[in-house]
Amino acid sequence: MLARLSDRNPVLAPDQLIDDMVPPMMFDEVSFDSYIPDPNEPSQSAAVNACRDFVARASTVRSGGKKSFFRKAAPKQGIGLYLDGGFGVGKTHLLASVYHSMPGPKAFATFGEVTNVVGALGYIDALERLSGHSVLCIDEFELDDPGDTMVVSRLLTELTARGVSIVATSNTLPGQLGEGRFAAQDFLREIQKLSAIFETLRVDGPDYRHRDLPPAPEPSSNDQLEEFAENTVGATLDEFDDLAGHLAKLHPSKYKALVEGVTMVCIKNVHPAPDQAVALRFVALTDRLYDAEIPVSISGAKLDEIFTPEMIAGGYRKKYLRAVSRLLALSRFAEAND
Template sequence: MVGHLKGRSSSRREAIWIGYHVTEIVALSERDPKVSPEELLAGFHPSYRFGEVSFDTYIPDPAHPSQAEAVERLREFAASMDRRSTSGGILSWFARKAKKNSPGAPNGVYLDGGFGVGKTHLLASLWHAAPGEKKAFGTFVEYTNLVGALSFTTTVEVLKEYSLVCIDEFELDDPGDTVLMSRLMRELSDAGVKLAATSNTLPGALGEGRFAAQDFKREIQVLSDQFETIRVDGEDYRHRGLEAAPEPVTAGAELDTAQQHFPEEQIFAFDDWTALTNNLSRVHPSRYRELVKDVDVLVLSNVTTITEQAMALRFVVLADRLYDKDVPVVASGVPFEQLFTEDMMAGGYMKKYFRTVSRMTALAREGQLGEKAP
């Protein structure tokens, strides 16, 4: 039995009764979410997936000692943060003044390593362990979106009151972002804000292969000088000891397969691949979190290889939001190993694309095999 529901979105919603449960079917391709600057700022905290992680829940791989070393260094970094600097008042002013004028060690830590070695887990653990209530945690693109929503000056004024600013997946995709983030990090560091970042690229090599990095060497060096680099080696934990990615489901059987695997009450997003990607080109990436916020399972039909760079970068953002929310994926079409072209996988954004393939594969394994990555 199928009926129509009036929901929180203007998009089509259907209700399917399965036994005693009601499954709602929505279409991301029909959504056009709106997000205020206040809502953007309120979202700067670890996602559901990393909402309760800690240094104790991170399991270092014995084959890669740098993982255990990174945990200990981050524990020390969290312990070194002056609790008085988060209390406000005259003590906060003196603490900030001392930090601003003190030479020597960088004011931040930078976790460098391949995709799937647990860098985001470690960054979120640092956020949870650090003292104070005013802390920010977001991806690189979320900070650039915040500047676009609030203005650069307002963003600095807001974030300089925080004790810690964490930037996940720190990557510079164009000269404008290079200058923007170097200025932001410099001003926050001067204000005494502790910084922490993750990336697949050493801070001195940011931007290589994407634009004429030598033309922006000064800005990139400013970024590098803000951080102590901590190397995190290892294999992609999402696939450690597990089988290869599952085969795509048969076209036409996507929704039935998803409902069999998730028979309990859920909200399913069911989209044709072309319709979804067309909508992604119309919705700004800053709104992708809102786009999927109530979705429990994503069902995709007829996935094809992305051939346009702009769309590929937009899908990277969507994949991050899906992974943050731990949304299982059931899909037909090409396997996610073929999500991007060979040229893309060998180009300047290759690390972003490898991360996306890794994350989408993990979500597909969960959706189609019921296996969660460790």
């Protein structure tokens, strides 16, 4: 019988949640030296220099402060750097390079993973576990709702006060975070507080990941998909609705462990997500699959039809477009392995 993601129920210890805050495997070996700036985009060279300078300054933060005979030196205020720019200009490469260059302990996570860790551990526990870090690297920084705004603002403010430096990437300027998702003006003070933490740098250039690529593969038939899964060691096969129901029962912090060790994810009878909750869970799952470079093969509707036009036109547009781009890339991996 074929394995199903829907039958997996990972259990994570608090220490593992923090230990798992590392760059995706594809960025294990990156460095500032391996980042190749586009000669036509001077902002990319400027970004490399700014990140190197950030590492030099942030590395000294925790050793600052005046010592006394009775107590250790208090850490200096952490510093912040915010890399703003479009998709595929190498921001995550630079973010991972910062992580690799900083002394430990240190943490790297997407914005969604940070909020998931806080949700799973509780605010106080998460704050205490992260407050001893030299740096917190946050990829795809975004604010999706008022609750996230308040939690993230408080967390980053308290972490920087304890000497933790923050570097983040996004395609939305700090002062515009939350626009289109909720009444951002009602939370302007919190958003401005976040903006004040960061020195912002724009990184321009074309998306190098998806230029001149063929269209997404056509979905398989159910029989073809089952045969494909059966002939692929380590593959899983789930009904779309079963998987959607299972994701609803798992905290998103467990999605990474959910797909650990899986070589291929096959999903039968894919159809448009019935609501935003289902859609956003699939966005979170897609991110974990993409980080782990796990191919995806499906039957039913095309992968770019999971998110309805109404969803794409709404406040989560960037999330959905990123997920579609990643799903199509993963489906091409599957096609290459077929």
